[in-house]
Amino acid sequence: MATGGLKEDEATRDRRIDAATGEYRVIAPGQTFRSVTEKITRIVLTPDTPLGWFALFGVGGALATMLMVALTWLFLIGTGIWGITQPAAWGFAIINFVWWIGIGHAGTLISAILLLFKQSWRNSINRFAEAMTIFAVVCAGLFPLIHLGRPWLGYWLLPYPSTMDVWPQFRSPLMWDVFAVSTYAIISVVFWYIGMVPDFGTMRDRAESKIAQYFYGLCSLGWRGSVRHWMRYETASLLLAGLATPLVLSVHTVISFDFAVAVLPGWHTTIFPPYFVAGAIYSGFAMVLTLAIPLRKFYHLEALVTERHIDNMGKVMLATGFIVAYGYGMEIFMAWYSASHWEAFMMWNRMFGPMGWAYLVLVTCNLAIPLTTLWSRKLRTSIGYMFFISIVVNTGMWFERFVIVVTSLYRDFLPSSWGTYRATKWDYMTYVGTLGLFMFLFLLFVRFLPMIPMSEIRTMLPGAKITAKTRAEAGD
């Protein structure tokens, strides 16, 4: 379906393009409060679940089970079952951790930053983008714990009054991670849930079965849409958004500190925070596309998730992609400009060393392919191509982390201790397993929760327009 987006007949195309702006409409015309509500609630409240869902759910479940197997073996035998060694003491675990966290960022960005910027087009995608964030953080959060040599002592990273009278060591970036990631997880969940409360109300009122009514009734906390509530609710959402924005920036900044604070050439650079954040959003939007495109097709949500969204996300990726490119460029420039032998050798080794191939992959996937093609609106709105791009960028961003973690480690200061890194089957099982876990959780979400925020969609419908007459009266 590489060009599926283009094959449709002009007539329908035109209706979806807003004559005034020449942009795609955010929502296809002809939608009313009720129709939107119906469309979205039906997906959840329908008694018959589509078979496709079960199929995917099975796959996800299987992979998640594989993850459990891998983890059990890990806890029994030790981190030695992975490829990590001396000098490359960090491997897949940390790479995946950074990758997953990065993916999470797009969700928060869409729900928070775009909200602050009053980008109303975000409304149709922010709910599952946030869900994606949370599940991504779940997968990410797994790794810092399991990569410990003695995971059962992980709680020593929390400040609590122990009988040893010893406390965590707050100068360590890993401690910062603990707080950054946990805060990120909590705030995301809260933000996500608060956002859903009014919709839970709707679900409660639309549900037929008693169980559904109870369940959604409880979740809605008895929401009844009083405008007073709405006003406080709006304020809270804005505040949460205002908090989530610096949070999301800080989280990947802190993650980048794990590297930037270390002494290793290739890690010890000040460019990391911005370029990690940009990279995170880059891969995050890629992931949103990877999810949105099949979803809208599967659940026939083309009317709510339109080409406009795909197009805009394409633009965001283009922008962040260039920030990332700047980051790469700056690393190379600094390797030369700093006149530091460490930097120079690291860069040479990164490009032409035994693991140069990884650098090649990342340049191809992150720069060569997307940054050249995303200029074209035709391609940006071609559903098939955007799906392809989203996969490419996700791959590329994974390799970026691989290059940063491994190639900096395996050849550092003392040539005598140079080594290499080779991942084992357990590494791959764990990584693929988290993909499964993610899929598993996400499918549960689309099945049981409203994946598009109805209350926010409603505000964009023509029906929500207050007539000029009323305004006039408001005047006097």
Add this chain to the structure above:
Amino acid sequence: MPPREGTYGLLAEFDTPGDLIRAARQARLDGWRRLDCYTPYPVEEAAEAIGFHRNKVPLVTLVGGLIGLVAMFALETWVSVWAFPLNIGGRPTYSWPAFLVPAYEWTILFAGLSAAFGMLALNGLPALYHPLFNAPNFRNGATTDKFFLCLEALDPKFDLSKTKAYLENFKPVSVVEVEY
């Protein structure tokens, strides 16, 4: 306390936000104070119409944030300077730049939580039971596509028949009496 008996108020249903706002504004001008609007999505004009302008959520958030900031920074400083001072790679015991990061995170954490739970508390949620839900048409519309104005019995001006007639002036889809 024994459950309240009798009428909670009168509920007028409208099809468009416009009608609701007009009615609400009029009601307020006519001196109604115990009244509220119910809409499927935030309608600021309606809030203004019933004279609801400012709320305390920001204040709560600010306080929460400050608590988080102070708590964490104090903890870090106490731990590294007094509780068990150690020479960590020759760094000073009071390494405030490093301490800023967790403190910063906790500021956000506490602020965020206070915003969310503060909002719920101020809204008096959870309130799983509410008289309005007794109204036959309320749950069908209020969270989907209908707009409601409710004049409550607690208002001194309230009189079942008069008020009903009063509401009829606004040409609502329907006016129903809501029992407790």
Add this chain to the structure above:
Amino acid sequence: MAQIFDRSSNALARMSLVLTGLIAIALGVTLDQLQRSPWVTRQGQRPDQPAPFSHKHHVQGLGVQCQYCHVTAEKSSYAGIPPTKTCMNCHAQIWTNAELLEPVRQSWATGESLVWTKVHDLPDFVYFSHEIHVNKGLGCANCHGRVDQMPLMYAQNTLQMEWCLDCHRNPAKNLRPTSEIYNNAWEKPAEDRPVWCAVGDEKTGLPTAQSVNCVTKDPAEIASLELPAVGTQDVALNAGKDVLPLPKYEKFTSQDELGHFLLDHYKIRTPKDLTSCEVCHR
């Protein structure tokens, strides 16, 4: 479209929110207490031992010195558990056919060790040295409690790291004259229980014990008693001073003063040194 929830549900909902909070707190408190509880630390527990040996009887009753059995306390990190021989030294003569001592005679006959259960059991990664503590003015009782009053042995203290640190951070509050190390009954000095100490020979290379000598009787009186009772007390004292010049004794009426005095003269390392990890972990 009726109500889903009963009237009471509002109250319930809010109640349950509050409860969740309370339970979370309670859980935290419980765990915090649990890790310090005797169930974990074995504090105050009397494990079954092959023979019901009573420290009370031997120390208080018979006045057996600690070192008689725990020979190496002063010379080694390990205080020493007495070999069966030590028991037999006496019990070959007395209580020769006491039922309680059967295991001991068994061990003596068969050459199989008496298998005691450790009461003061530190983790294997903790390197505790009896010799340095005993030589620097910490009495047996400081850690092991009033062993002379324990019919059956039990741990007086938790032996947890926080307990060790408590003293390593401020040794002064527990120091006593080296002459009183084995005196289980020693009590901290007080107004009615003063201690007099004089600085002894402090040139380096000598054992700590010689750097200070302390007495619990007023040295002035001791001196005066040795004099013929001529004239008044103070005359006698003055005379005494002329006759035999006493070493300069300082009087201490509080553990704090005494502790800091000994801290200086026993050359005890600073808390910074004593709380450094490598002191106990290698």
Add this chain to the structure above:
Amino acid sequence: MSETKNNLVTTIQPAPMTLDAVRQELKSVKGKRYWRSVDELANTPEFQAAVEKEFPGSAQEWVDPVSRRGFMKLMGASMALAGLAGCTRQPDEPIYPYIKAPEDLILGKPMYFATAHPFVTGAVPLLVKTDQFRPIKIDGNPEHPYNQGSSDPFTQATLLDLYDPDRSQHVTFRGENREWAEFAQEFRQKVASTKDGTGIYFLSETITSPTLARQWKAVQAAYPKATLVQYDPAIAGTVLEAGDLPVYELAEADVIVSLDADFLSGAGFPGFHKLVREYADRRKSPDKLNRLYSIESTPTTTGLKAEHRLGLRASEIPAFAAELAKAVGVAGIEPPAYAWTDEQKKFLAALAKDLKAHAGKSVVIPGLYQDTSVAGLALAINSALGNVGKTLMVSQDAVNPLPFDQFAELKALVADMNAGKVDWLVILNANPIYNAPADLEFAAAFEKAKMTAHLGSHLDETGQNAQWHIPAAHFLESWSDARAYDGTVSIVQPLIDPLYGGKTSHHILQALLDEPGLSPYDAVRQTWKATSYWQVDVKGDFETNWRKSLHAGWVEGTKFVTVSKPPTDASFKGKVPTLSAKDSLEIIFRPDPNVYDGRWSNVGWLQELPKPVTNLSWDNAALVSGATLTKYGLEEDDIVELTVAGRKVNAPVIVAPGHPDNSVTVHLGYGRSFAGRVGSGAGFNAYLIRTSDAPFYATGTMKKVEGKWGVAVTKSHIQDHRPKLFGGQGNGNNSLEADEAISERGIIRYATLAEYKADPGFANEGETHTTTDKSNSLFPNWEYKDNAWGMSIDMNSCTGCNACIVSCYAENNIAVVGKQQVRIGRNMQWLRIDTYFEGDLAAPRAYFQPMACQHCENAPCEQVCPVGATVHTPEGLNAMVYNRCVGTRYCSNNCPYKVRRFNFLLYSDYETESLKLLRNPDVSVRSRGVMEKCSYCVQRISAAKIEADKENRAVRDGEIVTACQQACPASAITFGNINDKQSRVAKLQADERSYQVLADLNTRPRTKYVAAVLNPNSELEATPVEHAPAKG
């Protein structure tokens, strides 16, 4: 506390078993006990056999020291997970008091006893540390005139050999358990019945014990026809078997020439400890530098330390020696005609000139494994230069009390066996079936002996085939005596009861004498009571002398008498062998630097120890030059088939920098089939192609066969193909590591004597020679008031002999991880010797840099640990708190020196009983998931501090000696308090040649290195001419 003896012994059921049997075995037992039994079973040869039978190939899994303990890891993990349940509640611990406490024992305080390690090249006098009478650390005897406290890898590792769980534990006859008495009885009767001892043969390792020699003489007197054969594969055919060696006095030598003599790299060379010490002493200060020339056939640390090194094929060396002899004017030499290259001629000329210039102050040392003519030539050259009596003494006595022509005797024995003349063959601590020359077909002949008995520590290849097997006692378990290289006699006294009731050769020979029951103890005393015996003059009351000797560790006045006057005529009698064709392939046989002739195959420390030069561990390999590798179209780790006189063996091939072309070095001692869980199956058996007529080098062929071997090399030497733009040479001849380390990163800093004189501060000047600037930090510098521990390592003295590493293994309970783990870079050595090959890999110079934790004052590792498991102590130690470590491994990433080691799996063996006795009680045994590293031997520091505090004094300089420092024969390592300006370490660190590695990172290491100063011969200073390029 104290383990009772009997529960150490884990018995082995000899009955063959199947896996069903195993299942039966295990059905009964449950829980922890279950795993324990599995482990015990897994160790039994029967079990391994069973596994081999039912799953061919997978047996390795069970033998591999790490994966064998897979079960244990499961247990460990599940117990650890139990810890998740919140509380870490310890189980009850029992105490086992003594019944009667030993008189002089203070539990918790170590005791030291003097003894000696009897070794074929001369005994190594020892001072052994014991804890509750368990030997836990072996070190040289500091008072002994010969080694003055130094030791070597072999000696250090004999400790683990003592506790080897695979030692044989029972007297057996045809596999059935028997008693020693039964054997003694039967043997004595049989021999008696022969009247004159006809048909009684003894095959022994080289006899070094005067008492044993005396006992043998007694046996001979009683049974004249009884025959004794001595055989040591590493000694047979060398000048050593005759035993008369010159004693070199390197202290006096300004110029040292090694003719294939590897006297700096291990105890394999007679007098190693003395020679290294004297060599190193002259390297300590630039104003008394000596100069070392090395002409060698295979790269050794000796050659790579040399100012000038010439790689020659083994067969060329006698001829070269002859040329040299001629050049320095030895009479009557006719060197065989040979086409020497210009480079070689130039080298010869310069060398000869330098030698003449230093007549009387030079010495030429012949190689042990060269043609005997080289020894003759060397002596001739030395006497021609008038060195005899100055730099070398000729001794009249031999280390070996019973000189033999070992090959000849062995041949004779085989002939007799084949002729059926052998009724009883008693093998004393030898393993001929494994290591006899292939051409003798020993195993076949062995079958023909009517009755065979084997005394050995293991049920090895020979033990498997012998009818009687008697477990041999380790030297730490037995009474004996031995002579050091300088002749001084040491009494070997036991430090522990024989763990498995082992016997010694003394028992066996004594069994034939008048008092068969006489214990070795009495035998040894008898020897030394007879003062007339062996020209030893023991004055005064015997008991006093005896006790004095035991206490001191040697017998006064037993040093060899050496003659200092040169031999009457210095001309050379021998004959120089003809050279093999230039393009023929020479195969060189050398005893392995780690497991020697195979006797230490089952010592994990030595197996895992990276060999000097190649850094190969767990295997031996065919070592070739890069050019030869290319010529045969090979790649490293390929498998090649080596053929000598029709005999074949498959070996992995790796490049040894500086190896002569057209020549292969193979190390003996590998390819054992019955070494034990560690040694069996490691490497290949080079004895299979070694013949008695060409024991040290033969011509043969090499061809590639399918497959890769999978060698474990701990350090890479990648060829530097970087273009000039990136700071490379472009040609792939150099080592990338060395180019980086020396020219770019200032890790190795050195100067020639001339350069040093011109600029003494060279080590801390120049762009890459960065230094620490205390003022360049954003935050205030931390103050270290009282003690400040620091270390200084002399790069000029270190010869990379690895003694320090093995010593560290023993002192710090370091785990052995197994080949597979080493291959992926997980070896646990806290201390490693970084080797950098400077210049063309075909003719490099190497720099050996011992690298352990640098104890940086601004330690990057500490700042990144989230739980504060690694922190700085007030005395500046970088402390690693194992029990606090959660295993993020961040510290390791952030360590610029990569000296931290992580327990990726459960490496420490908590199960094997005998290994528990080995542990140093003052050091925690690290469990899975914990980081560890060099602690500057903090346990020794603490002990010293406690002693000092008890006496209210400061710790004295030299009171604390780290394990590596103690073992180092070159005393290249110095440790102490750098705040005490009078301490040795403070002085060294103040030396302008001292530098810090990676100083530009401002980590402020407490370990400083003293930059090397070389003393090259100006005529040879030009870099060696280009060689055939190595393969890239």
